[in-house]
Amino acid sequence: MKDFEFYNPVRIVFGKKQLEKISDLIPLKKRIMLLYGGGSIKKNGVYEGIMKALEDCDIIEFKGIEPNPSYETCMKAVDLIKKENVEFLLAAGGGSVIDATKFIAAAALYDDGDPWDILAKGSKIKASLPLADILTLPATGTEMNKNSVISRQSTNEKLAFSSPHSFPQFSVLLPDAAATLPTEQVANGVVDAFVHVIEQYLTYPVNAPLQDRIAEAILTTLIEEGPKAYADPSDYDSMANLMWSATMALNGIIKAGVPEDWSVHDIGHELTALHNIDHARTLAIVLPGVWRVLREEKKEKLLQYGERIWGITQGTEEERVDRAIDVTVKFFESLGIKTKFSDYGIPAETIDRIVERFKKRGCLFGMGDRKLVTLPVVRKILEDRL
Amino acid sequence: MKDFEFYNPVRIVFGKKQLEKISDLIPLKKRIMLLYGGGSIKKNGVYEGIMKALEDCDIIEFKGIEPNPSYETCMKAVDLIKKENVEFLLAAGGGSVIDATKFIAAAALYDDGDPWDILAKGSKIKASLPLADILTLPATGTEMNKNSVISRQSTNEKLAFSSPHSFPQFSVLLPDAAATLPTEQVANGVVDAFVHVIEQYLTYPVNAPLQDRIAEAILTTLIEEGPKAYADPSDYDSMANLMWSATMALNGIIKAGVPEDWSVHDIGHELTALHNIDHARTLAIVLPGVWRVLREEKKEKLLQYGERIWGITQGTEEERVDRAIDVTVKFFESLGIKTKFSDYGIPAETIDRIVERFKKRGCLFGMGDRKLVTLPVVRKILEDRL
Numbered sequence: 001m002k003d004f005e006f007y008n009p010v011r012i013v014f015g016k017k018q019l020e021k022i023s024d025l026i027p028l029k030k031r032i033m034l035l036y037g038g039g040s041i042k043k044n045g046v047y048e049g050i051m052k053a054l055e056d057c058d059i060i061e062f063k064g065i066e067p068n069p070s071y072e073t074c075m076k077a078v079d080l081i082k083k084e085n086v087e088f089l090l091a092a093g094g095g096s097v098i099d100a101t102k103f104i105a106a107a108a109l110y111d112d113g114d115p116w117d118i119l120a121k122g123s124k125i126k127a128s129l130p131l132a133d134i135l136t137l138p139a140t141g142t143e144m145n146k147n148s149v150i151s152r153q154s155t156n157e158k159l160a161f162s163s164p165h166s167f168p169q170f171s172v173l174l175p176d177a178a179a180t181l182p183t184e185q186v187a188n189g190v191v192d193a194f195v196h197v198i199e200q201y202l203t204y205p206v207n208a209p210l211q212d213r214i215a216e217a218i219l220t221t222l223i224e225e226g227p228k229a230y231a232d233p234s235d236y237d238s239m240a241n242l243m244w245s246a247t248m249a250l251n252g253i254i255k256a257g258v259p260e261d262w263s264v265h266d267i268g269h270e271l272t273a274l275h276n277i278d279h280a281r282t283l284a285i286v287l288p289g290v291w292r293v294l295r296e297e298k299k300e301k302l303l304q305y306g307e308r309i310w311g312i313t314q315g316t317e318e319e320r321v322d323r324a325i326d327v328t329v330k331f332f333e334s335l336g337i338k339t340k341f342s343d344y345g346i347p348a349e350t351i352d353r354i355v356e357r358f359k360k361r362g363c364l365f366g367m368g369d370r371k372l373v374t375l376p377v378v379r380k381i382l383e384d385r386l
Numbered sequence: 387m388k389d390f391e392f393y394n395p396v397r398i399v400f401g402k403k404q405l406e407k408i409s410d411l412i413p414l415k416k417r418i419m420l421l422y423g424g425g426s427i428k429k430n431g432v433y434e435g436i437m438k439a440l441e442d443c444d445i446i447e448f449k450g451i452e453p454n455p456s457y458e459t460c461m462k463a464v465d466l467i468k469k470e471n472v473e474f475l476l477a478a479g480g481g482s483v484i485d486a487t488k489f490i491a492a493a494a495l496y497d498d499g500d501p502w503d504i505l506a507k508g509s510k511i512k513a514s515l516p517l518a519d520i521l522t523l524p525a526t527g528t529e530m531n532k533n534s535v536i537s538r539q540s541t542n543e544k545l546a547f548s549s550p551h552s553f554p555q556f557s558v559l560l561p562d563a564a565a566t567l568p569t570e571q572v573a574n575g576v577v578d579a580f581v582h583v584i585e586q587y588l589t590y591p592v593n594a595p596l597q598d599r600i601a602e603a604i605l606t607t608l609i610e611e612g613p614k615a616y617a618d619p620s621d622y623d624s625m626a627n628l629m630w631s632a633t634m635a636l637n638g639i640i641k642a643g644v645p646e647d648w649s650v651h652d653i654g655h656e657l658t659a660l661h662n663i664d665h666a667r668t669l670a671i672v673l674p675g676v677w678r679v680l681r682e683e684k685k686e687k688l689l690q691y692g693e694r695i696w697g698i699t700q701g702t703e704e705e706r707v708d709r710a711i712d713v714t715v716k717f718f719e720s721l722g723i724k725t726k727f728s729d730y731g732i733p734a735e736t737i738d739r740i741v742e743r744f745k746k747r748g749c750l751f752g753m754g755d756r757k758l759v760t761l762p763v764v765r766k767i768l769e770d771r772l
Contacts, residue, residue: 001626003400003404004400005399005400007397011391012390012393014390014391014643015387017389207627209606210603210604210627210630213599214603217600217602220595220599224595225595237387237593240387240643241387244597253634256400256630257401
């Protein structure tokens with residue numbers, strides 16, 4: 001096992017009728033900004049529940065946060081926060097709204113220049129407005145971590161930041177609010193959580209059997225419960241199991257003491273930035289390519305994954321690795337998620353564009369410190385996905 | 387899945403050479419009380435490491451905290467804290483030292499009368515001195531929770547309390563400090579952690595597959611790594627895996643959304659109080675009795691446990707339950723831990739005494755709200771263990 005630090009102070013409040021608790025959870029009663037997206041919270045009862053619970057508070061609303069939330073939209077919220085002297089941010093919705101709120105909370109108190117530097121230059125955040133969230137969509141895990149991903153429309157960039165100031169004070173997880181989700185969004189959530197686990201698990205062995213088994217526990221639960229929630233988002237138990245799995249996938253527990261990869265995400269973000277493809281779908285496109293190209297480097301874990309998750313024990317090592325990759329692709333496809341450039345109409349020239357963009361940023365990444373994903377490797381990974 | 391809240395703000399710092407970090411972790415530099423036990427930290431280098439890291443601080447030492455830490459000893463520390471105006475408590479050692487420190491930190495600021503009421507009457511703690519710990523022994527999980535168990539010598543009582551004020555600010559987990567442990571203490575740690583998981587897992591199904599699998603992940607890791615650490619406590623990797631398993635066993639993750647039991651602990655505490663038997667050994671005595679007497683109520687989970695942990699798939703349900711119990715007893719015995727009254731010279735009259743003590747306290751407990759463990763059930767459980 002590698003040495004590690006683990007710290008996660010997010011209070012999770014999970015289940016039915018939990019909205020009533022938020023007035024006790026919010027430490028102050030005035031100047032609260034409620035941030036949300038396109039208005040789904042007005043259809044699933046969450047907006048009404050929040051307003052009822054917070055009827056004694058001053059609520060300033062900020063709506064219209066888009067999927068892949070943009071810097072441009074976030075900065076409009078920052079302006080309103082300054083104008084209205086907002087003291088607490090409450091996000092309601094899915095991962096995009098929460099990610100945006102984390103950035104907005106930091107940008108509102110950022111006084112070292114352009115807040116875009118937090119993303120582009122990794123500038124340190126010294127403070128952040130306090131924030132919390134009501135989660136209505138299982139997927140990104142942002143409700144229980146300190147990370148955020150923001151896009152800039154004007155430059156087609158999609159970048160991440162992470163700060164201990166960005167932990168939500170609490171997150172209320174509402175599986176029943178997810179009952180009215182379009183099934184494509186449920187499918188996205190399953191694949192997103194699945195690949196989050198993979199990025200922290202499918203690297204190389206470091207004798208960390210507990211971490212491996214917890215990662216496998218999440219993968220198996222996603223494979224078992226995800227299709228049920230996809231088939232019927234109003235099946236409370238399956239949605240609850242999916243939602244908790246997605247949170248556990250990215251709250252720091254499974255990465256404690258093990259190497260991480262994140263090359264699938266790094267490459268996937270480029271496909272979203274250039275072609276506006278749903279985040280989870282970009283992961284489903286890239287993952288099989290990463291596994292095929294790095295099959296030697298990841299072989300031990302690919303064999304373990306094949307055996308423990310899919311029961312693949314027969315055949316040569318090469319055959320077993322192939323089967324593990326194939327069955328994963330089939331799992332994504334069973335959720336209606338395609339895995340090839342051609343499925344999304346992405347032209348082959350996109351490969352040159354992505355390689356060029358990584359080149360500009362001087363990127364080398366993949367499998368933690370090993371930095372295996374060089375520019376020629378990115379090219380090979382993407383060529384596998386045409 | 388049941389509704390739940392999860393909150394755990396303890397910062398974990400895990401691995402080699404982590405003692406150097408404590409001067410950055412402690413928020414202030416003066417009036418720090420270092421609490422420890424019989425002096426093992428002077429043999430394993432931990433005392434020296436702490437003193438070196440904190441050479442700029444005023445350290446007040448309090449040593450001699452015993453296993454099953456006593457109220458009487460704790461109150462001596464409280465007196466010293468008041469006299470010396472101590473501002474921060476740093477525990478170094480195993481679970482007993484940390485549990486004592488949690489109680490001392492609360493008692494030092496308790497002004498509603500006798501601090502024993504915190505344990506005996508469940509009196510609420512309103513404040514606590516800040517505390518942290520250096521863990522040198524994998525077992526109780528107290529390093530990452532808000533619980534503590536304290537004994538009173540004068541009345542032979544052993545009682546627990548839990549308070550959000552009692553979370554350590556940080557816990558430094560040092561697998562290599564456990565290298566010099568007597569093997570019996572390693573065995574105790576494995577069994578203690580094992581039964582912690584069992585109390586939160588082996589109840590009844592509530593469709594919480596992720597929680598089940600994470601519990602199973604910890605059990606399997608304890609079964610795999612525990613015997614290696616027991617055979618050679620200086621085997622760093624095995625000890626590290628055991629230590630992280632013991633922490634994960636009782637940090638709130640596996641109980642989120644599922645029923646709990648704790649009847650093994652409630653009964654086991656009585657054996658420690660009356661006969662001064664090591665905590666873990668009392669659990670090994672009581673557990674098979676609880677399973678035999680509540681085999682119908684726990685049948686579904688006993689079958690799942692037998693199959694997933696021990697591969698028991700053949701035979702009738704009754705045979706499989708019997709085998710699951712037998713193989714667990716054999717596992718404890720393989721670590722040198724006996725499971726019968728007669729093995730410890732406990733007389734049969736102890737059963738009457740325990741039943742009488744529970745009767746006085748008006749106890750009914752076991753499997754959460756179900757309160758299955760009535761006085762006749764306690765008697766049956768203990769009669770099974772003669």
